[in-house]
Amino acid sequence: MSHPRDRVCPHGHCYWSLGRGFQETGSLCFSVPPSISCRNLAMVNEARGSGSSEGSSSGSEGSKESSRCPTPVLDAERHERLREKMHRRIESGDKWFSLEFFPPRTAQGAVNLISRFDRMGAGGPLFVDVTWHPAGDPGSDKETSSMIIANTAVDYCGLETVLHMTCCHQTRDEITSHLHKAKRLGLKNIMALRGGYPKGHPEATSFEEDLQHLKEKVSAGADFIITQLFFRADTFLNFVRACAAIGITCPILPGIFPIQGYHSLRQLVKLSKLEVPQEIKDVIEPIKDNDAAIRNYGIELAVAMCQELLTSGLVHGLHFYTLNREVATVEVLKRVGLWNEDPRRPLPWAVSAHPKRRVEDVRPIFWASRPKSYIYRTQAWDEFPNGRWGNSSSPAFGELKDYYLFCLKSKSPREELLKMWGGELTSEESVFQVFTSYLSGEPNQSGYRVTCLPWNDEPLAAETSLMKEELQKVNQRGILTINSQPNINGKPSTDPIVGWGPSGGYVFQKAYLEFFTSSETVAALLQVLKKYELRVNYHIVNVKGENITNAPDLQPNAVTWGIFPGREIIQPTVVDPVSFMFWKDEAFALWIEQWGKLYEEESPSRMIIQYIHDNYHLVNLVDNEFPLDNCLWQVLEDTFELLSRPAPP
């Protein structure tokens, strides 16, 4: 898999200014690798123009900014470029880690990788990077392309993301076009390849000449360097000292490769032309068929090397070649103390890292469990709500045509879903039971745990568990809850369950409950709600869009907010009557798309789901009296009581 030398830059590096779109924000530096696994050279932050915000540059993502445009800085990191984040970490002595992934080969591989991004993202990497895979049509719109995987990481998983890019087999025009596309997809960081071998590039004339090339590339605008993998800490430390000696001052990140198996090591060594030290070969050869043993050895080796690097004083962050696997890397990170067990949430919902969503800090509560769907449906927006949702009389929610879009797809295959939700449904009550099992965590009648529902692809949120008992009780009786939050009257922003935002603040919530229920229950509920007219706001809608509400003037109702030292109020979640009408389409469709379609057409199971879809109502309730006890359970209790009364003669 070695490639001919590039057509653009015969000297191993090149530097030029791109056309208008980029000219104003700086220039880019590329280097060509001898192979796809060759080591990266230099990292350039595309938007380098000082003073001019990215938003003001030309192109479709430019947002209109006036001097009076609000720019909150709830979470400073959200507004900084990667190189600024890095410098702040270096200054504060706060060590970081980053994770490297390669694009998957199959669509199912993409689904799995996205869910790995979510899990490994929870540990708090400073960034992830996605390699450029010439054989995988890396700049295309395929769900397996480098471009789309990196876009998904930044946009849907909220990860600061670096896209690799190589110039080999590409013309300048092709590269420019890739860069424009990357920018549009929110990818502001480009890892321009090749070079960075801490012992000198295998093809270099000399180590000194290699270093000089590196220095030229850094002078041309690189923000930091990541090295190729190495097997001894000294290799890296000597390289850093040699770089410093010739005046390379930008951060240099060591590339850490935890050995995870005999074959992957052999393949990598072949591609990178690196020598594995004899003492490592001596350990590995005898256990080459025992994957677990090799992995454990690899972990020990990596931990020891990381510790040596971190205590050297020359290393501020570690970059991991994950090979798209989790166990070894997470274990090493935990053992060296860099894995963040309890990451602080900047907002109650999962933020996107797409630069054009940088100021976004308000969302309707409806998509709380489907943040990727929300991001997908709002991707065409030029501006995102900031500080206030507003009376958006026509928010342009994109249609969710494809419920099987890889980034939104359920992680569970059909067989698993059938086990959870029932191979055969016999009545509406058997559907109630699925909801109840999801909430209780107890196995269903067939002995399987229900770990997801069409509206919730993840197990119950910790916050929801606070109301687990009440929720189970009402689900058993046909109040099929899909979203809820308890009321909170000023808990510290550091609260492990309901806290979010900077420390030293207080968070608040109004109690919220959203559920499907039958028209009989709705009729009784409406009777009961008369008693709560001033206290409870409600929206009730069926699949046809017939809507009953007491919301004043279709105004949004803030249901989550936080007060922080030295900052403006943040109200990240609202119940917006207008968006609710878009959400209801999605919420009703999920019955059919994700559940009904598991069964044969015309089958009784399918017809039960179809009946619910056609006849139930989607209801949301907000208790505005956040300082008092949540009255919504009483509202439902009263409703059940009313339903149980004998019908008048």
Add this chain to the structure above:
Amino acid sequence: MSHPRDRVCPHGHCYWSLGRGFQETGSLCFSVPPSISCRNLAMVNEARGSGSSEGSSSGSEGSKESSRCPTPVLDAERHERLREKMHRRIESGDKWFSLEFFPPRTAQGAVNLISRFDRMGAGGPLFVDVTWHPAGDPGSDKETSSMIIANTAVDYCGLETVLHMTCCHQTRDEITSHLHKAKRLGLKNIMALRGGYPKGHPEATSFEEDLQHLKEKVSAGADFIITQLFFRADTFLNFVRACAAIGITCPILPGIFPIQGYHSLRQLVKLSKLEVPQEIKDVIEPIKDNDAAIRNYGIELAVAMCQELLTSGLVHGLHFYTLNREVATVEVLKRVGLWNEDPRRPLPWAVSAHPKRRVEDVRPIFWASRPKSYIYRTQAWDEFPNGRWGNSSSPAFGELKDYYLFCLKSKSPREELLKMWGGELTSEESVFQVFTSYLSGEPNQSGYRVTCLPWNDEPLAAETSLMKEELQKVNQRGILTINSQPNINGKPSTDPIVGWGPSGGYVFQKAYLEFFTSSETVAALLQVLKKYELRVNYHIVNVKGENITNAPDLQPNAVTWGIFPGREIIQPTVVDPVSFMFWKDEAFALWIEQWGKLYEEESPSRMIIQYIHDNYHLVNLVDNEFPLDNCLWQVLEDTFELLSRPAPP
């Protein structure tokens, strides 16, 4: 004072479309009065185009609105046009009143009228109107012109305002130019004169012909009618019935004229050519030199007539010809139960009614006692903060060059100020004493009450009184407070002292204190503040702009906010580090402009004020821990304690 018939509209009414600027929002109807005191005819809401918001029309005040632009509706009335407000009141059966004023003759008269607007505005008029005074250059920029007085009422006093306009002696171009100017000044309601005599116009051929003219004018687009004054309720009620009979359906407001004196009545009767009924003459003639007796009689008469009108079922609101006097009108309003003793505040600060400020709901706290100065200094803004103040790196505050601008001028003349603030100052302590007297309400050493300070033209706010004792204590020791608020952890929005916004909500505040103090005190304070680093945000600045702060990233700190049923969060007041630098120029200048300049140059008193101006610091403190006891008093206590310690050897 009778004028020749107008040059534009020989038939007593006219109707045309104006040029581009107005075309899209409708047309205007004018009628020409025989004299300035003739009665108004028809009222046209200039912005009549359905759907198109005023903001989107051409002209300098057009604000850019996208579908995602936040438009809060905290206070529905703020967003409605006058005719909509009127219709809502009629539908709800909620009776209103309105007040008519004429432009003053002198600059001091203008100052007095503005302060009358503030006092009478507190009673809750649905609108005020300002007559068009041909002899007073009514469309000019003079402080006594109809145009400027009406602009001041709408913009600075926050009153829904109607500007009278007559066509006599004016060309169509002149009128068009006046209308454009009115629009720019925020005056969207025009009272187009003449007509409306409930017994028929003195110059009309017949009552029937007069009514036909009126009908044509209403058909041409008038929103409502106000009648000329009358002396018997039946006169008005018959007129309303006659109007209804020929199909005039818009609201008709009775013009109420409480008789306030013999001469004013005589003059008015002469101008309007009305007959005073014999029974009234019989009472008045014998007491014609007893003003108080006539006024009391006038009040009795007006109250009886108003009650008859209100109980008729044909009257929804009363319009008062105040003659720019307060006592009689307020007394009548109180006795018929229309005067609002405790008006609800839509926001903690006095809102402007200028249409372009309709969405404004955030302001820096600094101008809390000088809202007119804030409005003046921000009048050039195209957009106003809504929902969030934002990181406005350069808010363009207009210069406050003229401290004697009529609408900002102190209501007290120099002699009075000298009595309050001291004819002769002997030391900084004598200044401390002025501040202390202002707070205590006790007379100063010369026996005068201090009812204002350069930074506070009004007596102490009720809210400030909550902290009166602590404030007095620190002012005595040279912490010269000019702004403060207590912390509030969720009081009902209907709280009579700290409440604001719609009912059913909760309001919150962070404790705030702003004061001038010496550099010695500042040095000690900074020592003490180290202990409170995470809890207290501070900004300390001297007249030269040397600035010390611990605000993160120059972000604004929300210090007042409210949570309401079915609405987004409102945070009306922030401590904004950037605006503070503009405010400090104003706050320091007020020492010299309003206080120092009372004394001769080089006089000891002047030099004491100059010394304070040159050497003191302006400090603001926010206690972020709003749920706990206010720590700011402890901070100052600690500071005094530190200052009282013997200096280290």
